[in-house]
Amino acid sequence: MTFMQPANRPAGRGKKMKELLDLFVVFARIGGFTFGGGYAMLPMLEKEVVNSRHWATEEELMDYYAIGQCTPGVIAINTATFIGYKIKGIPGGIMATLGVIAPSLVIITVIAAFISNFMELSFVNSAFAGIRACVCVLIFSAVLKLGKKALVDKITVGIFAVVLVLSLFTDISPAILVVLAGAVGIIIKGRGKKA
Template identity: 60%
Template sequence: MKELFNLFKAFTRIGALTFGGGYAMLPMLEKEVVEQNKWATHEELLDYYAISQATPGVIAVNTATFVGYKIKGIPGALFATVGVVFPSFLIIMIIASFLKSFSKMVSVQHAFSGIRVAVAVLILNAIFELWKNSVVDKVGVIIFVATFIIGGFLNISPVYIVVSASILGIIIKYRGEK
């Protein structure tokens, strides 16, 4: 039960202290999951990110579910998932009750402008971390360039891009091992 509470507490902290969605949460997930609690290795967490992007849903919620499941099975998945969404749920309920008057305040509009800039920096930091640990060989560079061009310049669904990159990675790596 203590481990379940620790999962809930850690993921509640992640959900409460990060803004901007899943990518902005990546550095804090790394710190909590890998460095502090040692629930996963760095490589496992990268795999959870990849799987979380390839499955429906929010990356932070999916990652919390995977980590929780690894630690304590289905109860762990539930505690971690509820933990990561609880702060957002609570904040959204509070904001929704004041939304009409809240959104018109000039100070709130300025605060959100600042938050957007900070979130962009956090996402950029997460991109650099993912780059350092994911694009490590020629295959990674080829997949990165192809994905960047297809995703940035063609109107193709990200689902097809992720699935295609997965298949391409498997084929290239499998052929390289032979």
């Protein structure tokens, strides 16, 4: 946890404010370019939070996503709160969350107020057809990277395969799948240790 080193501890109020502002700005940028729900945020989180700023590790990111699935609320918000809290405690959690929702508030309000025919604008549809193709690639490349960290043995590959099939072909809630996967982890790993 490099960010916990004394050198990075806030020296005073000014530094603290700057770090909070930093959280807000980074998460606002992520929120402003997350097209298509919380999962689409992953490639951006990986780049900004894991690679550039080292605010969290890839494993932690997976944990936050999984826990965000089975706790109430929007996944994107849950993940932002987790990371913000980890960096700067409760104010950090609040700032990261406000950051991630700020672009939505502005954009949706503007659309609701001024653009009544937003969906009929052909350039909007064209742009989004392009963005969707791009977002798929970004998500899969993020999954490949994170998968290396999560799928460490046969058991985890098995869990991955079962959850993938169930979530593609059944209506079972993701929350239930996550809880079951956690239970499997506890049972199999716990037993393995005793043996």
